[in-house]
Every structure is written in C-alpha cells, then in structure tokens.
Amino acid sequence: MANMKKPVKAAIFALCILGAGCSAQYRNHGYVPSEEELAEVVIGVDTKDSVAETLGAPTAGGVLEDGGFYYVRSRVRTIGPSRPTEISRELVAVTFDNNGIVSNVERFGLEDGQVVVLSRRVTDNGLNNISFIRQLLGNLGSFDPNALL
Template sequence: MLRTRMTFTGCKSRAILAGCVLLMSVGCTTLYRNHGYAPTDDQLAEVLVGVDTRDTVADVVGPPTAGGASNGGGFFYVQSRFRLLGPLEPKEIDREVVAITFDADGVVENVERFGLENGNVVALSRRVTQDNIRDTTFIRQLFGSIGQINAGDLLGDG
C-alpha cells in the first residue's frame, strides 16, 4: 500500500511538471496580429488615374481607413502587422499606407503606396497623371515633421 501511494504521488508531480512546461512553451510562442486594411496591387490596378471618382474608388477598393483633413482630401488605407512574443510588448514589424488623392473635381489624381523602413517613410509605388510630383502629401507632412521641432523655436529663443 505504501508503494502504491508513492507511485501515485510521483505520477501526479510528473503531470503537474509536464503541464507547467506545456503552458510555458505555449506562452512563449510567437503570435502575429494584423490591424487595418490596405488594398492589394490587383485592386489598385482597377483604379484609373484621371477617370475614377471618390464613389467608384470606394466601390472598387472599399471605404478608406481615414480621409483627408478637408473635403478635398484623399483616401488613406493603413495596415499594420504586429509580432507578440509572450509577455513582451507587441512590436510593429510591418506597416503599409495607401494614399489616393483627388483633384478639385473629385477625380483620382494620384495613387501611392508607402512603407516604413528603418523608421523612414518609403514610397513603394506611385502613379500620377502629371510629370511633377508634389512632395506635400498628407503622409509626407505627417512623417516629415518628426524630429524637426526645436525647443528654442517653441519658446521664442530662436
């Protein structure tokens, strides 16, 4: 009877140990989480620069994640991918922004796809109707001001 009790205790402790090891290994498994939506290149190929309007773009590509600051602003689609590893803070490993701008009549003027490489905004693809590319898009303004603010300018010392 003493032998049976020792064997049962040994099996129980092994089962608890195996359960703890299993929980720890599952807790350290890398998980990926996607946020937002960015249209594929095939979907963007259906958007014709100089032809399509806001309504047709919304029908073909879907509603935008964000719109421009004014009524004449563009459509912005943002997609991010995060890596989660156990109890560590989630880390953004990929971000794509698709910007579709419109002219004053609401016709597609420009389609651009941006990525984030080493903290810098990188234009991945661009389609425009004009030869001169304006460098004042919403995305460039947003990312261009990072690091450009001087404390002396804010206090009036500069």
C-alpha cells in the same frame, strides 16, 4: 516507477503552459486593397465615388474636403509580457485633383515611415500643485467687506 510518472507529467504540462504563454501572438489592424484591386483604379478617370465603390471605404480621409483616401494596415507582434512591436505597416494613399478625379496612387511601408515627435503645450496657471481647498482657504484672509459696497 509509477510514482515517477506523475512528476514527469506535471513537468511536461508546466513546460507546455509556459511555452504557450511565451509564444508570439499576432494582431492585424486595418485594411489595404490588394494589387489587383488597385489595378482597377484608373488615374485621370476614376472619381472619389468610384474609388470608394472599387476599393471600399478608406481607413481615413484627407483633412480638407478635396483630400485623399488613405488605407492603412499594420501587424503587431506580442511575445509574453513584453511590449507589443509593430512588425509591418502598409499605407495606400489615393490622391485626387481639384475636380475629384484620381491623380495618384502610392503605396508606403514601415520602412518609409518617419517618427513624428508630438509635443504638448500647456498654459502655466502659476498654481504649482496647490489644491482647490488650499486656494479657497488662502483667499479667506484677503476678503475685504468694503469692496462689496
């Protein structure tokens, strides 16, 4: 009977390790102000400086100088060796008018998101996987000493 306890304990230990390795792990990225903090921002009154002081530095700013402030937070779940999945995303956009006064505060979620397909344009150099050495050796036969004179 005492000999049976070791395999049972080992099996229980292995199941615990295996179960812990396959449990969901969560990671949080970014920062989004709470509703209470957003209530302190007054549309038509607050400026970029007062918003930065009230809400903190934005995660991202607008592309142009008069662009808005963007606060982004996402939550990612990973289960075992599978690919991480974004389970929630929240974005708060604070936009400003031309004078730097708050004109709008909007909140977006993952369900409001839109998949944006990125494309890469590459200039074709016509070499088609020819190595540098092969290019160099290929030019040896086309050398014309008269062209130097």
